[in-house]
Amino acid sequence: MTVVDTHLDRRWEQFHTWGPYGLLGISFVLALATADPHASPAKWYAAWSLIAGALALQLWWHSTRPGGPDRRRTPSRGGTVYYTLRWALAFGLTYLNPFFAFYAAAGYMDADETLPGRWHRLGLLASAVTVAGAQAGGLPFHGALQWTVFGALLVANSGLQMVVAHLTEQEAQRSRERTETITELERTNTALQQALDENAALHAQLLVQAREAGVADERRRLAAEIHDTIAQGLTGIIAQLQVVVNTPDRDQAREHTGRAMELARHSLGEARRSVHNLAPVALENDxxxxxxxxxxxxxxxxxxxxxxxxxxxxxxxxxxxxxxxxxxxxxxxxxxxxxxxxxxxxxxxxxxxxxxxxxxxxxxxxxxxxxxxxxxxxxxxxxxxxxxxxxxxxxxxxxxxxxxxxxxxxxxxxxxxxxxx
Structure with a gap:
């Protein structure tokens, strides 16, 4: 994971941690500013009790909820309890004052990380009921028109949230696929590096074998050259000298001695060319x-x-x-x-x-x-x-x-x- 990804995950986690506190605070300020000072004491008592309960619930969840990069993929039973209690508190507060719908909207933020499987969509629908009720003029409803407006707003809110949830799930799936692809690429790169190391070792071994084969081939070449040049020349020289030894004719002996000397010079030249891997003497000019x-x-x-x-x-x-x-x-x-x-x-x-x-x-x-x-x-x-x-x-x-x-x-x-x- 890159530094940028780590930074974004940290920001996202902070938003999910402190977002409900902020929405509860906004709802409280707006509700307090628009509250009826002549409301009955029971209503005020209920409102303060629900606010205290909501704050206590947030503090409990903040201290017990799972953290880290995998928290969004591991909904737990505690998360289901938290989401359900928060929805109930938000519904009660919105019933008392529609501005607490801001706090109820927190259900849109973390349904995917607190509710398992199909309960995720049901949690979004429940949050949409509370928000749409506040948008329709507050609970309870008075008349068919308000119910009609509520129905339309519920469809709009839940439909929008379902689309967002679907897109979020697709993005999460793509993220998982990218993570798997990166992991597979890392494994492939590791295997490729091992193959490159093995190829380098094999290449070094082949170089050693090639040098050894070159040395052996050069030895064979020199042996063949010596046999084809020096050995043949010496054989000819011996044959000529034997004639010299066995003949009493001085002119004939001189002739064969000259041939022996010519063969010796020729063999010497061939030996030098064999050592230097040059062309034979006979091919020097012809x-x-x-x-x-x-x-x-x-x-x-x-x-x-x-x-x-x-x-x-x-x-x-x-x-x-x-x-x-x-x-x-x-x-x-x-x-x-x-x-x-x-x-x-x-x-x-x-x-x-x-x-x-x-x-x-x-x-x-x-x-x-x-x-x-x-x-x-x-x-x-x-x-x-x-x-x-x-x-x-x-x-x-x-x-x-x-x-x-x-x-x-x-x-x-x-x-x-x-x-x-």
């Missing part, structure tokens, strides 16, 4: 088709295996991540062919097919049974698993077809994402 052509040609020259590269479709400038992924897949496939396939011929085809790019690598080597491959261990390689993971990282896929004695075919399909997208 597009993917030219980089693949040079990679396949260099591999064939180094291993002595016939290797060919073909492009189909209209070549396009691909996004750096797509180009790097396909190049790494080719490098790994060629490395596997050199180490395991003992192939005599390898073919690489890059196909641009509208909204996707297909990379096919085929060899005529020994082949293998894909279902018989052992699961990769923590110390194992990144061959087929690594190539498949690279393709899936850019929403692609990798298919493997192989059979012992009939070679191997790899097919990587990835979305065609252009350089400027």
């Amino acid at each position: 597009g993917l088709p030219e980089a693949l052509k040079k990679t396949v040609a260099a591999w064939g020259e180094r291993t002595g295996v016939r290797a060919g590269f073909t492009v189909t479709g209209t070549a396009e400038q691909l996004h750096e991540e797509v180009s790097a992924t396909l190049l790494r897949i080719v490098q790994e496939a060629l490395s596997n062919a050199a180490r395991h396939a003992h192939a005599g011929r390898v073919g690489v085809t890059l196909s641009f097919l509208g909204d996707e790019v297909i990379l096919d690598i085929r060899d005529d080597g020994t082949g293998f049974d894909p279902l018989a491959l052992p699961a990769r261990t923590s110390a194992g390689g990144f061959g087929l698993d690594g190539m498949r993971a690279r393709a899936e990282r850019i929403a692609g896929s990798l298919a493997v077809e192989s059979e012992p004695g009939h070679g191997t075919a790899l097919s990587a399909r990835v979305p065609l994402v252009r350089h400027d997208q």
Whole structure:
């Protein structure tokens, strides 16, 4: 409840507390000013007795009536007794002097807070009888005209009070509904705040998990890069140095030593780019088709295996991540062919097919049974698993077809994402 509402409730309670006193005082002053000084002593005695009774009743009710903001919603038996006695005293006083109708009008003020249920309307009607009687010229009535005027005034007074009572009840109902709505809103706000707190905690947890996932992904990326660059480079260097060791021909030894040095420099550059997550060396100055052509040609020259590269479709400038992924897949496939396939011929085809790019690598080597491959261990390689993971990282896929004695075919399909997208 706001400060303004509290202030209004306090004013309303003061009005209901002191209003009957004020109306009784006004009625007494007006009645005394218009009293007949020659009236009988019995009439004066009755008037003073009723006034004293009315004052005592108000003092009793003032000391015993319920207070607080809920008093208007909790009529009690004491309230019914108070209203009935006050009406009787007001009727008697109005019978003696019509100006006491001001005191009788107090029944309009608090019928809703003193009388329960349907008695509320009956109390208003009873108060309207007393007020209308005073307005018609005072009690008792003399003649049909006065009765007619009384009837009309009674209808007017009671009808007006019934309308006011109805509007008051509607306003009270709206007030209760507003209070319930505010209470419900407070509960909703509390639940919403709890949900926001839970969401904040969940968001913090997701951030932690995202950082951990990012760290794990970066570790996997570096492991794959090291396998695809440094490990392959070292394998090539070892192969060249073995030729140097086993040949007596100085010119041939010098040639293979130069190749080993070139592979070492190349592997060093790849290692630096892997750490900084840069594009492979082969893509530094060339597009993917030219980089693949040079990679396949260099591999064939180094291993002595016939290797060919073909492009189909209209070549396009691909996004750096797509180009790097396909190049790494080719490098790994060629490395596997050199180490395991003992192939005599390898073919690489890059196909641009509208909204996707297909990379096919085929060899005529020994082949293998894909279902018989052992699961990769923590110390194992990144061959087929690594190539498949690279393709899936850019929403692609990798298919493997192989059979012992009939070679191997790899097919990587990835979305065609252009350089400027």
